[in-house]
Every structure is written in C-alpha cells, then in structure tokens.
Amino acid sequence: MSPPIVESSSVTVVDNVSQQYDDDNFLSNSTFDVKILKENLDEILEDDMIGLGSLSSTESNTDSLNVNSEIINRSESRADTGIGSDLLSNLSVSPSPIIISERNNSISATSDDMSDFDLGNTEDLNNNLTVVYPLSSGEDDEENQNRRDTLIFIVRDDSETETESKNSDLKTDDKNSKMIPYECASLSSVYSNYSQYDFFPRNVPSPPLPQGDLVFRKAENQSGLSSLLGFFGSKKSTPQTNSTNTFDLLTSKLFSFNKSKNLSSRSEVQKRSDTNENPSLKNGLSCNNSSQDLKVPDSVLIFENRPSNLPAKSQQEELKHRQEYERMVEMAKKKEQKENELKLKRQHQLGKKEDFMTNSLKIWNTEIIPYWEEQCSSKRTHQLWWHGLPPPIRGKVWRLAIGNELSLTNESYYFYERKAKQKLELLKKYESQDDDKNHESSVELIKLDVSRTFPQLCFFQKDGPFHDALHNVLGAYACYNTQIGYVQGMSFLTAILLLNMESNDAFICLANLLNTNVLMACFRMDQAKMNRYFRVHQILFEYNIPRLYSHFEEQNVKPDLYLIDWIFTLFSKSLPLDVMSRVWDVFFRDKEEFLFRTALGILNLYKETLLEMDFIHIVQFLTKLPDNMNSTHLFKSIEQIVMSIDDISFDKLVNFDS
Amino acid sequence: MAKAYDYLFKLLLIGDSGVGKTCVLFRFAEDQYNATFISTIGIDFKIRTIELDGKKIKLQIWDTAGQERFRTITTAYYRGAMGILLVYDITSEKSFDSIRNWIRNIEEHASADVERMLIGNKCDMNDRRQVSKERGEKLAIEYGMKCMETSAKLNENIENAFFTLARDIKAKTEKRLNQNRPGSNSQNGTGSNTKLKPKDNGGSKSSFFKMCTIL
Numbered sequence: 001m002s003p004p005i006v007e008s009s010s011v012t013v014v015d016n017v018s019q020q021y022d023d024d025n026f027l028s029n030s031t032f033d034v035k036i037l038k039e040n041l042d043e044i045l046e047d048d049m050i051g052l053g054s055l056s057s058t059e060s061n062t063d064s065l066n067v068n069s070e071i072i073n074r075s076e077s078r079a080d081t082g083i084g085s086d087l088l089s090n091l092s093v094s095p096s097p098i099i100i101s102e103r104n105n106s107i108s109a110t111s112d113d114m115s116d117f118d119l120g121n122t123e124d125l126n127n128n129l130t131v132v133y134p135l136s137s138g139e140d141d142e143e144n145q146n147r148r149d150t151l152i153f154i155v156r157d158d159s160e161t162e163t164e165s166k167n168s169d170l171k172t173d174d175k176n177s178k179m180i181p182y183e184c185a186s187l188s189s190v191y192s193n194y195s196q197y198d199f200f201p202r203n204v205p206s207p208p209l210p211q212g213d214l215v216f217r218k219a220e221n222q223s224g225l226s227s228l229l230g231f232f233g234s235k236k237s238t239p240q241t242n243s244t245n246t247f248d249l250l251t252s253k254l255f256s257f258n259k260s261k262n263l264s265s266r267s268e269v270q271k272r273s274d275t276n277e278n279p280s281l282k283n284g285l286s287c288n289n290s291s292q293d294l295k296v297p298d299s300v301l302i303f304e305n306r307p308s309n310l311p312a313k314s315q316q317e318e319l320k321h322r323q324e325y326e327r328m329v330e331m332a333k334k335k336e337q338k339e340n341e342l343k344l345k346r347q348h349q350l351g352k353k354e355d356f357m358t359n360s361l362k363i364w365n366t367e368i369i370p371y372w373e374e375q376c377s378s379k380r381t382h383q384l385w386w387h388g389l390p391p392p393i394r395g396k397v398w399r400l401a402i403g404n405e406l407s408l409t410n411e412s413y414y415f416y417e418r419k420a421k422q423k424l425e426l427l428k429k430y431e432s433q434d435d436d437k438n439h440e441s442s443v444e445l446i447k448l449d450v451s452r453t454f455p456q457l458c459f460f461q462k463d464g465p466f467h468d469a470l471h472n473v474l475g476a477y478a479c480y481n482t483q484i485g486y487v488q489g490m491s492f493l494t495a496i497l498l499l500n501m502e503s504n505d506a507f508i509c510l511a512n513l514l515n516t517n518v519l520m521a522c523f524r525m526d527q528a529k530m531n532r533y534f535r536v537h538q539i540l541f542e543y544n545i546p547r548l549y550s551h552f553e554e555q556n557v558k559p560d561l562y563l564i565d566w567i568f569t570l571f572s573k574s575l576p577l578d579v580m581s582r583v584w585d586v587f588f589r590d591k592e593e594f595l596f597r598t599a600l601g602i603l604n605l606y607k608e609t610l611l612e613m614d615f616i617h618i619v620q621f622l623t624k625l626p627d628n629m630n631s632t633h634l635f636k637s638i639e640q641i642v643m644s645i646d647d648i649s650f651d652k653l654v655n656f657d658s
Numbered sequence: 659m660a661k662a663y664d665y666l667f668k669l670l671l672i673g674d675s676g677v678g679k680t681c682v683l684f685r686f687a688e689d690q691y692n693a694t695f696i697s698t699i700g701i702d703f704k705i706r707t708i709e710l711d712g713k714k715i716k717l718q719i720w721d722t723a724g725q726e727r728f729r730t731i732t733t734a735y736y737r738g739a740m741g742i743l744l745v746y747d748i749t750s751e752k753s754f755d756s757i758r759n760w761i762r763n764i765e766e767h768a769s770a771d772v773e774r775m776l777i778g779n780k781c782d783m784n785d786r787r788q789v790s791k792e793r794g795e796k797l798a799i800e801y802g803m804k805c806m807e808t809s810a811k812l813n814e815n816i817e818n819a820f821f822t823l824a825r826d827i828k829a830k831t832e833k834r835l836n837q838n839r840p841g842s843n844s845q846n847g848t849g850s851n852t853k854l855k856p857k858d859n860g861g862s863k864s865s866f867f868k869m870c871t872i873l
Contacts (some may be wrong), residue, residue: 226743445725448697450675455694488675488725489699525730559768564731573699616718617703 260304349632371394372400381577385589388582388631395500399587412463413476413507420475421541442486446474452493454572460495469503470495472555476507484514487523496584497570518592522568531565534559536653537596542640544600548607555615562622566599575625579631591645593650601638663707663716667827668738673745674753675724681810682745683721686820691811698723708824715824727837729763736767740859741823743866744779746794749786754778754793758856761801765808767787773826776805777819782812 121158312320363384368375375381388399394597423443450471451461460464473494478486492511498508514523537559542549565573569585571580587594603610610618645652660812671679680695680702687704703720720739722732737744744760746753757776764774776798778789791807802824808815 224760445675451694452697455692455696461694487727488697488723491697492699524728527730560731560734561701565702568699573696581716616703 007493049582095640119547154592182583254442278486290471354388357390360384360387364390364393364397368398369400376400382589384588389585391581394581394585395505398497398500398584398588399505399509402512402513406508406511406515408480408508408511410504410508412480413504416476416507417477417478417503420472423436424475425478443475443478445488446471446478446486446491449486449488453495459499460491466498469506471496473498473503473510477510480507480511481514482522487525490514490523492569492572496570496580516592518567518595519570520563530560531597532654534563536650537563537599539645539653540596540641540650541600541603543645545604545607548603549609555613555618557615557618562618563599565623566583567595570595571598574625576627576629579629579634582631582635591617594648595640597641597643598634600641601634604632604640605637664712665713665715665828665831667715667717667740669717669719669741669743669823670735670739671719671721671743671745672732672763673743673777674747674750674756677724677745677747677750678810679724679745680721682743682777682779682808682816683719685810685813687719687826689813691813693811700728701735704823705835706820708821710821710828710838713828715828717820717824719820733763736764736772737769739768741773741775742768743775743777743819743823744803745779746789747780748778748789748794749780749783751788753765754789754797755814757797770817771830773823773830774801774802774803775819775823776801778805778807781807781814782809833835847858850853 001305035450104446115315195278342603348538363380368381368384419441424447427444451469453460455461460470461467470491474486474491477490477494478484489509494506494510497509501509513519518533520526520531541552541559575583583594583598587598604624606625610621615622645653648656671683673679675697681691682699685691685702687706695758698721701720701722703718705718706718707714707716709715720735722728722735723807742762742764744757746757748754761774764772776794778791778794794805803827804820806815806819808819810816
C-alpha cells in the first residue's frame with residue numbers, strides 16, 4: 001500500500017469518505033468532503049460536492065458515464081481495497097476519469113504545474129462549466145495538446161442527483177460545445193450478456209439515460225447494475241445492504257482482476273481558452289495507486305448467489321457455465337475496447353473541428369467580413385470557406401456572397417409582404433375565381449406548403465416559430481415576381497434562409513438567388529435549359545465516374561429522377577442539415593457549378609453501394625440519402641470531382657452544348 | 659431462377675397539390691399515415707408486391723408533384739404508366755375541377771390503353787365535404803373509369819383501390835398475352851373481342867367495360 005503521491009500541491013482533491021452503510025440507504029448516507037487545496041478553487045467548489053469526474057455531453061456516452069460514476073462512488077466507499085482503481089484500469093477506461101488513491105479512501109488528483117492551471121474567476125464560473133479533461137496515458141500527446149478542453153466535474157452528494165457544472169472560459173461557444181465528450185468504459189454490454197446468464201434475473205432493466213446534459217447519478221437508486229447487485233446480495237435481507245461487497249465480487253469476476261496491481265495513471269488537465277491564443281496548457285495530473293490484494297475465489301460468486309433452494313450445480317455444469325461466462329466477459333471487453341477507440345477518435349475529431357471553427361470565426365469576424373470586397377476572393381478566404389462557415393456568421397456571409405443585384409430594399413420586402421396579405425384576403429372573399437394564368441394565385445398554395453416544409457424540424461408548422469415568417473417571405477416573393485410566383489421547392493430554400501437570417505434579408509436573398517441561371521431555369525420550368533444542365537451533368541458524370549455512369553445507363557436511371565429534387569431544393573431535402581449547410585456555404589462561393597459538383601460528389605461517395613443496386617433501389621437511395629452522411633467524407637469525395645473537360649469550364653460546357 | 663414476381667405494373671398518382679397523393683401511397687406501401695408530409699418535388703416512387711389469383715405482382719407506384727408548374731416534368735413519366743390514379747380531395751371543389759385538366763394531360767401524354775381510376779381522398783372529413791359522391795361517380799362514368807372514395811388517414815378503400823386497378827391491368831395484360839399466342843388461343847382472343855360479353859368473368863368485367871369505351 002502506498003500513500004497518494006502528491007507531486008505538487010496544485011489540484012488535490014481529498015475525499016474523506018465516512019462510510020455509513022445502512023441497510024436502507026447504501027450510498028446516500030455516506031458523506032464526502034472535498035477539499036481543494038487551491039485558493040480560488042475553494043470558492044468554486046462547495047462543501048457538499050463529492051466527486052471529481054468528467055462527463056460527456058453526447059447522448060451515447062451518458063449511459064456509460066452513469067455506470068462509471070457508480071464505479072467511482074463505489075470504489076470510494078470501500079474502506080479496505082483499491083478495487084476501484086483496479087476496476088477502472090481493467091475497464092480500460094480511457095481517458096481515465098479520475099485518479100483514485102486508496103488510502104483513507106481519498107481521491108488525489110495532482111497537477112504538475114498548477115500555475116498554468118487557471119480556472120478563471122468565480123463570476124465566470126457561475127455561468128459556465130469548468131471542464132477538466134482527463135486523458136488516458138496512452139494518448140498521443142500531440143493530439144492531446146490540440147485539445148484545450150478541461151472539465152472538472154463536481155457532484156453534490158444530495159439525494160437529488162444533481163450536478164454542479166461550471167464553465168470558466170467557453171463564453172463564445174454555444175451550449176452544445178461546452179462539454180467535451182468524455183469516454184469511459186461502458187458496462188452496459190456486460191449487463192446485457194450477464195442477463196443472459198442463468199443465475200441472473202431475466203428482466204434486468206437497463207440503466208436509465210440521464211436527463212439533460214449533465215446528470216451524474218448516484219448509484220444506489222436507479223441503475224441496472226444496482227439491481228444486479230441487489231440480486232447478488234440476496235444473502236442478506238435487503239438487496240442493497242451488501243452491494244459494495246457484491247459489486248466487488250462482480251467486478252472482480254467481470255474483469256478478472258490481477259490480484260495485486262500498482263496502477264499509475266497520468267492524466268492531462270488542459271485548459272480551454274476561448275481565444276485560442278495560448279498554446280494548450282498541459283498539466284499532468286498524476287497519482288500512484290496501489291491496491292491491496294483481493295483474494296476472492298472465483299467460485300464464490302457463483303456459489304454464493306445461487307439461490308439456496310436450488311440444488312447445487314454439478315461440477316461439470318459449473319465449469320461449463322464459468323467458461324461460457326468468461327467468454328462473454330471477454331467478448332464484452334473486446335467490444336467495449338473497440339467502441340472506446342471509435343468514440344475517442346470521434347471525440348478528437350470533434351474537438352479539432354471545434355477549435356478550427358473558433359479560429360475560423362475569429363478570422364471571419366475580424367479579417368474578412370469588414371473587408372469583404374478585397375477579401376472575398378482571396379486564397380485564404382476560399383480555403384476557410386471550403387471547410388464550412390461558422391454558424392454564427394453564416395447568414396451574414398451568405399448575404400454578402402449572394403449580393404443584391406436586384407437592388408431590393410427592406411421597404412420592398414414590406415411592400416410585397418403587405419400585397420401578399422391583401423391578395424390572400426381577396427382570395428378568401430371571392431373564392432374559386434379561376435385565374436390559373438396568373439401565378440399570384442399561387443399565394444394560396446403557399447399556405448399548404450409551409451407546413452409541409454421540413455415537418456421533422458417543427459419550425460415551420462402551425463404555431464412553430466418560423467411559420468409566419470416563411471409564409472410572409474414566400475408570399476412577398478410570389479407578389480414580387482408574378483411571372484414565376486410560388487413554385488414548390490421555394491419553401492425549402494426560404495426555410496433554410498430563415499434559419500440563418502431575418503425575414504427581410506431572407507426575402508432579398510431568395511429573390512437574388514432565384515435570379516441565378518440554374519435556379520431561374522428550374523423555377524420557370526424552362527425545360528430546354530434544364531436539359532442542357534442535365535446533359536452537362538451526364539457528360540461530367542461519365543468523365544468522373546465512368547463505371548457508375550454505365551451502370552446507371554444500364555439500369556436506365558435518368559438524371560432528372562434525382563437531380564430535380566436535389567437542385568430545386570439545393571439539396572436541403574435530401575442531405576442532413578449540417579452537411580447541407582456546408583454545401584450551401586460553398587455553393588455561394590463557387591456558384592452553380594458547385595451544385596453539380598456536389599451531385600457528382602454524392603454519387604462518387606456512394607459509388608460502391610450504388611453499383612450493387614438496381615433501378616428501384618438506386619432511385620430510392622438517391623432521393624433519400626443516408627442520414628448519417630459525414631460532411632468530411634462528402635467533401636473529400638467532392639474534391640475528387642473534376643468540373644472541366646479539356647480546359648473547357650463548366651459554364652462553357654453548359655453554353656457550348658446548346 | 660424463380661423471379662420474385664410474375665408481373666411488374668407501373669402506376670402513377672396525379673392530382674392537385676395537397677390532395678393527399680403521398681399519403682395514399684404511403685398508406686398503401688408502408689401502411690402508415692403521417693399528417694404532415696414533406697411536399698413532393700418532381701417525382702418519387704414506392705414499391706409494393708401484391709398477390710392476385712396466385713400471381714405475384716410488383717407495383718411500382720410513381721408519386722408526382724401536384725403543382726401545375728411541374729406538369730412539364732411529370733408528364734414525361736406518363737408514358738411508361740400502365741395505370742393512373744387521378745386523385746382529388748373531396749373537401750376541395752377546385753381539386754375536383756382540375757380532374758378534367760389532368761385527364762386532358764393523360765390523353766396527351768399517356769398511352770391510349772392506360773387504366774385509369776378516380777380517387778376522392780379524405781373521405782374521413784365528411785363535415786367539410788364540397789364534392790358529393792354522386793358527382794365523382796358521374797365524372798368517372800363520363801370518362802369510362804372506376805371511382806372510389808378513400809381515406810388514407812383511416813385506411814379506407816386504399817387497398818381496394820390499388821388492388822382493383824392492379825386486377826384490371828392484369829386482366830388486360832393476360833388478355834393481350836392470349837391474343838398474341840399463336841394458334842387456337844389467338845382465335846379465342848379475337849373471338850372474345852368481337853363477341854364482347856360471354857367470356858368475361860366477374861373479375862374482369864369492369865376492365866372489359868373500359869375496353870369498350872376505349873374502342
């Protein structure tokens with residue numbers, strides 16, 4: 001047994017656990033004190049907080065986090081062994097969520113250089129979340145450095161499972177990006193395997209998902225694990241009485257502990273700075289853990305928990321069961337490891353992307369938008385643009401990029417909006433006046449389509465926040481351009497604009513957008529022109545993806561089967577919202593050529609899948625593209641598409657072909 | 659290798675915007691109903707395989723955008739269709755009036771022997787009815803087609819409509835196959851055509867009636 005090593009007196013969280021195991025209330029009666037030996041931390045942390053851990057903001061992780069918190073709690077409450085830390089190490093938890101040293105049940109987390117670790121002032125902390133981001137020792141250091149996310153996670157020891165979370169320095173980011181996914185091993189897969197085992201209750205409930213972003217649940221009341229433990233503890237009268245003990249048995253069994261193990265885990269605490277000016281501050285949080293020998297014969301688990309009224313298993317049977325059981329555990333472990341790796345990878349990408357966007361936002365705000373005329377076509381701007389616009393400035397850049405060739409003003413919007421309303425009232429008065437020739441009658445049609453626009457978002461339906469705005473902008477456009485009027489498809493374009501800007505700006509953008517060549521041809525149903533675009537698409541299709549092209553020819557898949565839907569709505573109907581937004585970003589940069597490049601990019605991305613399909617499946621696939629499409633993959637695929645043949649540009653091809 | 663189906667029929671749904679074409683199709687193909695469908699842009703389709711008299715029939719049903727503007731695009735799909743369902747909304751006089759325009763479109767762009775059927779959808783909304791059942795029937799007789807009132811919401815007559823249309827197409831297809839067969843069969847075929855009534859069984863009566871109107 002070795003004492004916790006405090007390398008420097010920076011962040012040391014001492015957790016005095018006074019244990020009062022109670023038959024009725026196993027964990028809620030145990031009290032925990034946290035002393036943070038750092039002045040400003042004392043202000044931040046309240047006395048009744050019990051633990052230090054980290055939490056994920058992603059839904060997929062909440063489950064596993066829940067489990068992990070239990071592990072921590074339980075391991076903390078054990079007086080005699082270091083099983084908790086052992087367990088954590090055996091779970092291949094990465095990054096390790098907390099550093100646990102076992103003497104006196106104290107948790108020690110140390111930092112090499114606390115001076116670098118500034119949690120900011122308390123004011124900030126009242127509103128935000130401080131994130132201590134622990135990373136596993138196996139992490140690639142360079143990647144860690146890219147991450148400036150820190151997460152300190154503080155849990156109250158109230159019976160109400162409550163989380164105190166603060167963010168010191170994520171002011172610029174939106175709520176979703178406050179928290180960085182925290183990875184920990186999930187026991188859930190073990191549960192599910194476990195529940196199949198013969199001595200397990202069949203109806204083991206799965207652990208409930210925490211509500212909201214940050215819920216760190218106490219173990220005793222709700223998890224599936226505790227019910228398992230309850231079952232295991234059936235020797236005593238109340239299920240929860242012995243749960244710590246049985247938990248250890250279970251875990252030792254589950255993760256085939258080495259009997260004695262010195263554990264040393266290193267974590268990094270990094271500070272997230274919203275400016276990204278500081279290089280990432282690296283703080284080592286390290287601690288040595290040692291664990292006492294745990295000598296629990298494996299058989300105990302099975303013998304102890306076999307209900308006494310049943311006859312004992314034969315030796316053969318027992319052996320068989322144990323082997324089966326070990327196999328299950330092995331499989332579960334492998335699965336978890338795989339999942340963890342994947343999650344970690346995703347999480348890194350997310351972090352990188354976030355940092356990139358923060359940086360990019362700053363550049364857009366300070367260096368590009370104020371000097372739009374000079375900067376809009378610079379190489380750097382184009383490069384940044386390719387990676388997608390940061391959402392806060394998306395509307396602004398779209399407006400600038402679309403321009404206002406038609407010289408529309410806010411006043412013109414209000415004028416046409418009023419006109420549309422009058423028109424609608426008139427229609428109500430003299431119903432069914434047949435004026436099919438006049439497309440202003442399509443004002444009526446708008447009403448029908450508004451609620452049929454992105455119904456899954458619930459923004460544009462009756463009583464939705466954008467219902468009226470969408471109605472008004474479409475009506476105004478129908479009255480402004482009476483030659484075109486309202487055409488189905490416009491509602492989707494307008495809806496996306498409205499998600500990024502005010503009604504008047506959306507109107508101006510819509511009018512100018514529809515004034516561009518390809519959209520004009522579509523919404524006027526100029527077949528000759530549309531066919532010209534489709535023909536060029538076919539030429540480029542054959543040039544870029546000849547194998548798929550000939551497959552489509554064989555299957556008789558004509559481009560209008562998918563292109564009409566894609567182009568009329570600028571992909572807003574068929575692509576996931578985030579991917580679609582990035583496509584729009586670059587569409588405003590590269591103009592109509594990019595629409596067809598995206599179309600080919602999509603075909604290229606799913607080339608292999610499509611080659612296996614017949615006519616029916618191809619068309620159905622293309623009109624409803626996979627929801628999980630990744631914009632990075634799509635844009636990589638788009639990058640491979642060449643849009644000029646023998647130096648003949650796309651524009652020339654379109655006009656040339658006529 | 660055995661084919662997954664014996665016949666492949668291509669059907670088409672047309673009618674004004676908002677009459678419920680997509681809902682009708684969704685109900686038939688997926689047996690689900692959703693009050694707020696996304697509007698159809700251009701063209702879309704669904705598949706369902708049904709069984710009729712021991713034959714597996716794959717129905718490929720095309721759903722079109724209802725807005726008049728899209729007719730230039732959608733009419734391109736008329737030619738391949740073997741059956742067309744003309745859909746109106748019984749709560750909308752206007753959608754019923756448009757049926758004549760839609761029929762004109764069929765006459766211009768579809769093949770002459772295409773099976774047609776008139777569908778008055780939303781019959782669950784009787785309190786808001788603007789088009790009586792009799793008017794629907796009258797129009798159907800005028801153009802020599804069957805008619806049916808349906809509700810995608812309550813799943814009323816949806817199956818019936820598609821099955822009836824499929825049965826008619828099947829009868830017609832099989833008749834043509836028999837005609838094309840050399841020898842006595844062919845004579846039988848022509849015989850039935852000239853004699854008109856005698857050889858028809860109950861199932862194909864209506865289709866027979868329709869044939870007469872076309873001829």
